[in-house]
Amino acid sequence: MATNETNTSATLENAATAPVGKNRGPAARVDRVSTATGAGSVAETSAGRTTIAEGVVAKIAGIAAREVSGVHALGGGGARALGALRDAVNATDLTQGVKVEVGETQVAADLTIVVDYPMPIQEVAENVRSAVGAAITRLVGLQVVEVNVAVNDVHLPGDDAEDSDVEARVS
Numbered sequence: 488m489a490t491n492e493t494n495t496s497a498t499l500e501n502a503a504t505a506p507v508g509k510n511r512g513p514a515a516r517v518d519r520v521s522t523a524t525g526a527g528s529v530a531e532t533s534a535g536r537t538t539i540a541e542g543v544v545a546k547i548a549g550i551a552a553r554e555v556s557g558v559h560a561l562g563g564g565g566a567r568a569l570g571a572l573r574d575a576v577n578a579t580d581l582t583q584g585v586k587v588e589v590g591e592t593q594v595a596a597d598l599t600i601v602v603d604y605p606m607p608i609q610e611v612a613e614n615v616r617s618a619v620g621a622a623i624t625r626l627v628g629l630q631v632v633e634v635n636v637a638v639n640d641v642h643l644p645g646d647d648a649e650d651s652d653v654e655a656r657v658s
Contacts, residue, residue: 558601
């Protein structure tokens with residue numbers, strides 16, 4: 488039994504002294520919740536406890552990103568196709584293309600966007616970073632440690648199916 492305890496202690500020591508970064512996994516980006524669920528931010532006061540779910544933070548980030556000029560859509564190709572089906576039945580997913588990690592006092596967000604042509608991609612990405620960070624800080628009250636923006640595609644004005652100004656070639 489003593490060997491198992493020693494091995495466990497050594498493993499915990501190594502985990503505690505391991506460098507913070509990508510090698511430790513996603514938990515290293517934000518301060519983690521000390522509760523068993525770990526599903527959101529927890530704030531305790533003498534009057535009670537407030538828990539903010541990751542889905543709430545993701546929805547706020549998605550809404551803020553969509554409001555930025557030059558953002559055509561959020562999510563990759565498959566997610567956008569599924570999103571089009573959801574939109575058709577009035578069940579829009581505002582968290583599409585958004586992943587967040589919520590700790591006790593910090594948030595990290597990853598967004599995948601499609602930029603309208605000919606908008607400057609770096610400028611749109613920086614505006615998304617700024618808008619998402621400000622919205623999370625203002626509405627949720629958590630510190631935003633990073634907002635990563637991945638540009639998945641560029642939307643050309645004639646790409647939409649609604650743009651049916653062109654005559655059909657066959658009848």
